[in-house]
Amino acid sequence: MNAPANTNSLLERAPVMIRDWIIGFFPESLRWPVGALLAIAAMLAVFGLVFAFLTLAERKLLGRAQNRPGPNRSGLPFFRGTKLFGLTQPFADAVKMLTKEDIVPRAADHLLHFLAPVLVVAFALMTFAVIPYGRQLVAVDIDAGVLYFFAAGAATELAIFMAGWASHNKYSLIGAMRALAQLISYELPLLLSVVPVVMLAGTLSPTKIVEAQANVPGGLIPHWHVFTPWGAVGFAIFMVAALAEANRSPFDLPEGESELVAGHLTEYSGFKYALFFMAEYFGMIGLTGMGATLFLGGWQAPCAFLEFIPSYLWFGVKMLSLILFMMWIRATLLRLRIDQLTRLAWKFLVPLALINLGTAAFWSRTDSWSGPLQFVRWAIALALIVVPFVVIGRRLTAGLAPRTYRYAT
Amino acid sequence: MTAALILIALLILGSTAVAMSLRNLIHSALLLVLSWMGIAAFYLWAGAEFVAFAQVLVYAGAVSMIVLFAVLLTRRSRADLSIAPASLRRAVAGVLAGGATAGVLTLAVLRTNLQIAPSAAPTVTVQQLGLELIGPQVASVLVVGVILTVALLGAVVLAASDRNDGKEDAP
Numbered sequence: 337m338n339a340p341a342n343t344n345s346l347l348e349r350a351p352v353m354i355r356d357w358i359i360g361f362f363p364e365s366l367r368w369p370v371g372a373l374l375a376i377a378a379m380l381a382v383f384g385l386v387f388a389f390l391t392l393a394e395r396k397l398l399g400r401a402q403n404r405p406g407p408n409r410s411g412l413p414f415f416r417g418t419k420l421f422g423l424t425q426p427f428a429d430a431v432k433m434l435t436k437e438d439i440v441p442r443a444a445d446h447l448l449h450f451l452a453p454v455l456v457v458a459f460a461l462m463t464f465a466v467i468p469y470g471r472q473l474v475a476v477d478i479d480a481g482v483l484y485f486f487a488a489g490a491a492t493e494l495a496i497f498m499a500g501w502a503s504h505n506k507y508s509l510i511g512a513m514r515a516l517a518q519l520i521s522y523e524l525p526l527l528l529s530v531v532p533v534v535m536l537a538g539t540l541s542p543t544k545i546v547e548a549q550a551n552v553p554g555g556l557i558p559h560w561h562v563f564t565p566w567g568a569v570g571f572a573i574f575m576v577a578a579l580a581e582a583n584r585s586p587f588d589l590p591e592g593e594s595e596l597v598a599g600h601l602t603e604y605s606g607f608k609y610a611l612f613f614m615a616e617y618f619g620m621i622g623l624t625g626m627g628a629t630l631f632l633g634g635w636q637a638p639c640a641f642l643e644f645i646p647s648y649l650w651f652g653v654k655m656l657s658l659i660l661f662m663m664w665i666r667a668t669l670l671r672l673r674i675d676q677l678t679r680l681a682w683k684f685l686v687p688l689a690l691i692n693l694g695t696a697a698f699w700s701r702t703d704s705w706s707g708p709l710q711f712v713r714w715a716i717a718l719a720l721i722v723v724p725f726v727v728i729g730r731r732l733t734a735g736l737a738p739r740t741y742r743y744a745t
Numbered sequence: 746m747t748a749a750l751i752l753i754a755l756l757i758l759g760s761t762a763v764a765m766s767l768r769n770l771i772h773s774a775l776l777l778v779l780s781w782m783g784i785a786a787f788y789l790w791a792g793a794e795f796v797a798f799a800q801v802l803v804y805a806g807a808v809s810m811i812v813l814f815a816v817l818l819t820r821r822s823r824a825d826l827s828i829a830p831a832s833l834r835r836a837v838a839g840v841l842a843g844g845a846t847a848g849v850l851t852l853a854v855l856r857t858n859l860q861i862a863p864s865a866a867p868t869v870t871v872q873q874l875g876l877e878l879i880g881p882q883v884a885s886v887l888v889v890g891v892i893l894t895v896a897l898l899g900a901v902v903l904a905a906s907d908r909n910d911g912k913e914d915a916p
Contacts, residue, residue: 448775479871483798490806494778497813501771513817516810523806540795540871 347646351378352472375475379464387617388426394663396422401667436606441504444603448502453604453611456495460618462488467625468543470635470648481542482534485626486527489581492619493519496583496590496600499612503603511599514674515590518580521681522587526577528689529570532696533561533630542626546634551643560633565717566696569725571631573689575658578623580677583616585666589674624658625651632658683732688725695720749790757783770816778809795871 355374359367392407399406408422440449466481468474478484493515500512534540537548549560561567580587591599601612628634632654635647672680695717705713757780764776781804788797878886 448772478794480795480798483795483802483871487798487801487806490802494775494805494809497810498775509817513814516814520807520810538872 345644345646348471350646351470351648372475379461379475383464383618383621386621387614388430390617390621390659391429391613392422392425393660394666395425397660397663398667401664430610433607433610438606438608439603441603443504445502445504448498449603450608452495452499452502452600453608453615455498456492456615457611457618459488459492459495460615460622463622463626464618466542467622467629468546468634469625469651470646473635473648474543477543478541480540482530482540482545482626482630485542485622486523486530489619489622490519490523492615495615499604500590500600503600505603507596507598508600508602511590511592511596511602514592514596515583515600517674517678518583518587518589521678522577522580522685525573525681525685525689526581528686528693529573529577530630531689532566532570532693535693535696536561536566536700542629542634546629546636549633549636551636551640558633558636558638560631560636562631564699565714565721566692566699567631569688569692569695569721571627573685573692574627574631575661576685577681578627579662579665580681582619582623582662584620584662586669586671587677588671589677592671594671620659620662621655624662625655627658628654679732684728687728688721691724692721746790750787753783753787753790756780757787770820771813774809774812774816777812778805781805781809793869795874 355371358374359371362370396406406422407425408419410422410425410428411418411420412424440446463485465476466474466478466484468477496515497512500508500510500515503509533545537545539545539548549558551559557563562571579585583590589599590596591601593599596602601609604612628651634654635651637643637645637647637650698720699713699717702709702713760776760780760783764773764780767773767776782801785797785800785805788794788800
């Protein structure tokens with residue numbers, strides 16, 4: 337690879353160099369499995385820590401949004417009086433979760449009750465394999481990586497169903513049914529929002545999709561998919577559908593703690609509960625990572641002169657800002673009702689995503705337009721997507737607002 | 746390679762056999778998902794990456810949901826989930842129908858004069874697959890699309906037959 341000098345810095349190559357250094361200790365026949373194990377270990381360590389501190393960040397942010405300090409008490413074990421702004425809270429939580437009693441309902445389906453948390457984490461972890469975290473940092477570089485990602489992601493909902501059904505609890509079962517309905521509804525817009533990217537990049541491999549968004553040498557404007565009309569709409573649809581796929585507020589109906597106690601989590605305690613929690617955050621990390629890869633240029637720096645910052649840091653920044661955005665949404669929006677949730681998916685997101693396919697097709701056919709025609713291209717592409725958005729939105733909300741209260745004045 | 750194939754075959758056959766012998770419908774459905782995953786593993790073994798992931802996405806992701814939904818919505822209670830054949834006649838009829846289907850399929854497989862070339866399996870990239878589907882095979886793709894759309898419209902007609910215009914905020 338003959339990359340430019342500034343993209344070949346020591347920091348950029350550090351992860352690969354460390355891997356090669358460790359692999360070097362092993363004989364030739366063992367190098368491939370050792371490399372794979374190293375990738376798994378690194379991912380578990382990094383994302384385990386990210387998960388731990390994301391829980392803290394979420395609690396702190398929600399606390400701030402609700403005008404309270406959030407967790408700020410936990411200090412260090414042997415230093416009384418140190419508080420560190422509650423930074424050690426995740427470790428205290430981990431110890432608590434590990435030492436709690438594991439309760440299994442007597443009437444539960446014991447095998448499925450045990451398998452569900454294991455599977456949910458396993459499938460969430462599987463999605464990490466194909467995301468390119470940096471210039472050479474991808475665990476498995478396969479041709480159909482995007483498809484693999486969504487296949488593994490779709491299977492997590494099955495594990496949630498298993499959890500809800502095995503608990504032998506009516507709230508859990510309702511949560512499981514909701515999870516199924518939600519998955520069927522939001523899988524479609526999620527995949528449809530990705531199709532334009534695959535169409536325009538001409539590949540299903542995440543690494544090649546990132547390469548398709550590379551900077552023009554010396555360019556100042558990022559060449560990311562999100563800065564095109566179809567990319568912006570696709571990204572918006574992707575994020576909404578990703579919130580639903582990750583069971584995040586405002587689509588956290590399967591949990592719905594105020595109506596369903598905690599849905600599929602009701603009968604889980606201790607470490608199994610922690611595994612579900614972990615899977616939720618892993619799902620969020622995976623989906624935002626894929627979102628950054630598909631629409632925000634993956635590990636690419638926004639402009640060429642910023643490429644001295646290592647690519648994996650850019651990826652981390654993009655992924656974390658998307659996750660923080662999700663937390664912000666959780667702090668702001670109310671939970672939807674199940675009929676509103678499915679209506680939003682089928683009557684709004686799916687038609688928009690289909691129309692967006694047409695916009696993407698127009699964009700790829702007019703690739704040669706330049707000069708003033710560029711403005712025409714932008715105007716037509718935007719009109720193709722904004723007009724249906726307004727029309728469908730108007731039609732769906734007709735007669736719903738302003739809300740009239742029958743029994744209150 | 747052959748050992749892996751035998752393992753995959755055992756997984757598919759074993760999970761399907763257990764799924765058929767179990768009385769609990771949910772367990773059967775979940776085991777069926779396992780056998781579909783096994784089929785996906787077989788595709789991976791054969792080098793058909795795209796088909797394997799599509800199999801997982803469609804079968805484990807979507808069809809399984811439909812099956813589970815159908816099971817949960819048609820049973821009244823958990824006790825209802827364990828099913829036994831209603832009568833001996835029914836059981837015999839079921840075995841006969843299943844046996845006939847299996848017989849036809851087996852005969853079809855055995856009688857087909859398949860020309861197996863001894864050469865190595867071709868490696869087809871996803872892009873080639875897509876170009877093939879959009880180019881020479883576009884008619885079949887369109888026909889499949891039309892059939893699925895007709896099925897979808899039929900489902901909508903069936904579901905929309907008993908209308909009830911629930912107002913959004915009826916108390």
